[in-house]
Structure formats: C-alpha cells, structure tokens
Amino acid sequence: MPAEDNLQILLNDTRLPADLKQVAQKVLDGERITFDEGVLLYEKGELAYLGVLANYIREKKHGDVTYFNRNFHIEPTNLCVYDCKFCSYSRLIKQRGEGWEYTMDEMLDMVKKYDNEPVTEVHIVGGVLPQYDVPFYAELFRRIKAHRPNLHVKALTPVEYHYIFKKAKIDYASGMKLMADAGLESMPGGGAEIFHPEIRDQIAKDKCTGEQWLQIHEEWHKLGKRSNATMLYGHIEKYWHRVDHMEQLRQLQDKTGGFQTFIPLKFRNGDNQMSNVPESTVIEDLRNYAIARIYLDNFDHIKAYWAMISRNTAQLSLNFGVDDIDGTLDDTTKIYSMAGAEEQHPAMSTKELVELIKQVGRHPIERDTLYNVITDYKDFEFAEESKPRFYKLPVVN
Numbered sequence: 001m002p003a004e005d006n007l008q009i010l011l012n013d014t015r016l017p018a019d020l021k022q023v024a025q026k027v028l029d030g031e032r033i034t035f036d037e038g039v040l041l042y043e044k045g046e047l048a049y050l051g052v053l054a055n056y057i058r059e060k061k062h063g064d065v066t067y068f069n070r071n072f073h074i075e076p077t078n079l080c081v082y083d084c085k086f087c088s089y090s091r092l093i094k095q096r097g098e099g100w101e102y103t104m105d106e107m108l109d110m111v112k113k114y115d116n117e118p119v120t121e122v123h124i125v126g127g128v129l130p131q132y133d134v135p136f137y138a139e140l141f142r143r144i145k146a147h148r149p150n151l152h153v154k155a156l157t158p159v160e161y162h163y164i165f166k167k168a169k170i171d172y173a174s175g176m177k178l179m180a181d182a183g184l185e186s187m188p189g190g191g192a193e194i195f196h197p198e199i200r201d202q203i204a205k206d207k208c209t210g211e212q213w214l215q216i217h218e219e220w221h222k223l224g225k226r227s228n229a230t231m232l233y234g235h236i237e238k239y240w241h242r243v244d245h246m247e248q249l250r251q252l253q254d255k256t257g258g259f260q261t262f263i264p265l266k267f268r269n270g271d272n273q274m275s276n277v278p279e280s281t282v283i284e285d286l287r288n289y290a291i292a293r294i295y296l297d298n299f300d301h302i303k304a305y306w307a308m309i310s311r312n313t314a315q316l317s318l319n320f321g322v323d324d325i326d327g328t329l330d331d332t333t334k335i336y337s338m339a340g341a342e343e344q345h346p347a348m349s350t351k352e353l354v355e356l357i358k359q360v361g362r363h364p365i366e367r368d369t370l371y372n373v374i375t376d377y378k379d380f381e382f383a384e385e386s387k388p389r390f391y392k393l394p395v396v397n
C-alpha cells in the first residue's frame with residue numbers, strides 16, 4: 001500500500017490521541033515539527049505509528065531507492081589521549097602494548113591494496129595521538145590523492161581536528177582550508193556523541209565540546225564541502241537530550257545546508273567503562289531511526305550501519321526512515337566488533353548487500369560519497385562466479 005494511504009488511515013483512526021494526530025497531520029502537510037513534539041514522539045509514539053510517518057517521508061524523498069557505497073577504512077591508531085567512557089576501541093597510551101600505530105607508509109600500502117578494486121572512498125578515522133598532527137595528515141591526504149586521484153578522501157572528525165589545530169595554533173577556518181587544499185574532500189559524522197554538556201561531560205569529557213564540533217562542521221561547510229552527522233544514543237541520555245542534539249544539527253543545516261546524512265549510532269556495552277548500562281532494544285533502535293527521519297526534515301539521508309545493528313535490523317530500518325546502508329566493507333573496521341556487535345568480522349560483498357536490500361522490496365543503488373549514482377542494481381544480474389570484492393586486511397575503520 002502506498003505510504004500516503006497508510007498515513008491517511010492513521011489520520012482517520014479515532015483512537016489516535018489528538019497530539020499524535022497533530023504531528024501526523026504536520027508530516028502529511030510537509031511541516032516541521034517542534035522540539036516538544038520531538039520529545040512527544042519519543043515518549044508516546046508507538047513503533048507502528050512512527051513507522052508510518054517516517055516511511056511516508058522516506059518514500060516522498062527517495063521512493064524505494066536505498067543507497068550504499070563501496071569504501072574501505074583506515075584506522076591510523078587505536079591509542080588515544082582521550083578516555084571516552086563508551087569507547088571499547090581505544091587503548092590509552094599507558095596500554096600501548098595492546099594497540100597499533102600505523103606509519104604513513106603502512107597506510108599508503110593499505111590504499112594500494114585496493115588499487116584494482118572498484119572502491120570510491122577511503123574513510124579514515126581513529127584515535128587521537130600527538131604524532132598524527134597537521135603536517136602528518138596533510139601529507140597523508142596529499143599522497144593518497146597523488147596515488148589515486150579519484151579516490152574520495154573522507155577523513156577525521158572534529159575531535160581530531162580540534163586537537164591538531166589547537167596543537168598547531170591555527171583556527172578552525174584556516175585549519176579546514178589547509179586540509180581541503182591537501183586533498184580532504186568530506187568529513188565523516190563521528191565524535192558528535194550527545195552534544196548536551198550534561199551528558200557529554202560524563203561520557204566524553206575533555207574532547208571537543210558539542211559547540212566546537214558544530215563550529216568545525218560550519219567552517220567546513222563554508223568551504224562548500226559536505227559532511228555527515230551522528231548521534232550516540234541509548235545509554236545515559238534522556239529523550240530530550242536526543243531531541244536537543246538533533247535540534248542543533250537542524251539549526252546548523254538550516255544555516256549551511258552542508259550535511260548529507262544523519263547516522264544514529266547505537267551504544268554498545270561490550271568491553272568499555274559503561275558495560276553496566278543496558279543496550280537499547282531493537283524496537284527502540286527502530287523508533288529512533290523513525291524519529292530522526294521525522295525531526296530532521298532538512299537532512300536528505302538517514303543511514304544505518306548494518307555491522308553495528310545486525311543485518312536483520314538493517315533490513316527493518318528501511319521501513320523506518322533509513323535510505324542508506326553502510327556499506328560493503330571488509331574486516332577493515334574493528335570499531336563495532338570491539339564494542340560487542342554481533343558481527344565480529346563485518347564483511348559483505350556487493351552481491352550480498354544488493355540481495356539484502358532487494359529482499360525487503362527496496363531498490364539498491366550504488367552511490368559515490370556525494371550521492372552521485374554509480375550503478376543501479378534494480379535489474380542487475382550478477383555473474384554466477386561473482387567473487388566477493390574485498391580482501392581481509394589486518395586493520396580497522
């Protein structure tokens with residue numbers, strides 16, 4: 001049944017409380033919902049109701065299209081000067097023996113391993129260490145672009161940029177310009193966690209504040225560049241903290257239009273300092289995707305990381321506002337597996353991902369980082385012998 005019919009049925013349901021009906025009407029009319037209505041959705045919106053609203057918006061924006069891209073990850077180090085309580089991945093400098101620190105040549109070798117693979121993007125993010133500074137990253141980006149000019153460099157978050165710019169005594173605007181000149185093309189969405197200091201100070205003390213995170217993205221957008229945004233949810237935050245987080249993103253997006261995609265990140269409690277905090281349920285994960293889709297009316301895309309939430313939940317999420325699945329990746333990220341995700345060795349071939357999307361009646365499209373279409377897989381037939389296109393490397397994200 002078309003998504004609009006489902007929404008009409010909902011609106012005609014006399015049992016639906018008036019406040020929820022008002023939000024549903026706003027969605028039908030294409031009107032923005034308020035902060036209080038965002039909190040209302042979290043407090044009172046049942047899964048089926050939220051799914052109808054989110055799917056209406058999703059299909060209005062994208063129909064059945066579901067995007068994915070083919071990238072690989074480089075995680076320069078898992079050592080970090082910070083000590084975020086939710087981080088299962090980082091080893092503090094004092095535990096150096098358990099970590100890795102790749103040299104520039106080692107990272108370039110990782111890039112070269114993909115020379116004959118049809119990847120379009122390298123995603124670089126990891127821990128924060130003093131030797132990975134402005135000259136190091138500028139040189140790394142330059143050398144990657146010199147080796148493979150059409151490989152899109154999506155790298156580092158405001159957490160790293162704030163640290164390295166402060167060390168280099170340069171302001172955000174000059175720093176981002178320098179990075180763009182070196183070859184940086186997009187910024188991933190990490191490090192956002194929860195912006196509100198009431199929560200951020202408890203889980204991610206010392207690293208850049210929410211305000212600084214937003215300022216760095218703003219400077220990046222002013223250069224005409226694009227970035228993503230995330231939110232780490234399902235730990236000690238209240239619903240209103242999530243709405244506050246999305247509200248700040250929505251306001252910056254109104255100003256710059258530079259965000260492409262919002263990616264809710266589920267808190268996982270494996271092997272970190274918050275292991276006593278229970279994880280959110282699958283129902284809550286789906287509700288959260290749906291509310292993000294409803295609230296962030298000025299974001300084009302909502303993305304799910306299948307490696308973090310499992311393949312089945314990723315399929316379900318496509319009916320709750322998600323239009324982008326990340327991605328075909330191999331063993332090159334350890335961020336999720338180290339946090340207790342079911343997928344300990346996340347790997348999915350293009351064929352498997354296309355099937356995963358088609359199984360739930362959606363239309364798979366391979367995109368590049370900026371959502372240009374690379375291949376439409378709607379009627380695509382894979383050759384029998386089609387081999388998985390990724391190699392396993394002893395590295396991460």
Ligand code: SF4
Nearest residue numbers: 080082084087090127
């Ligand atoms: S979340 Fe990032 S900044 Fe925080 S400890 Fe882990 S690697 Fe470091």
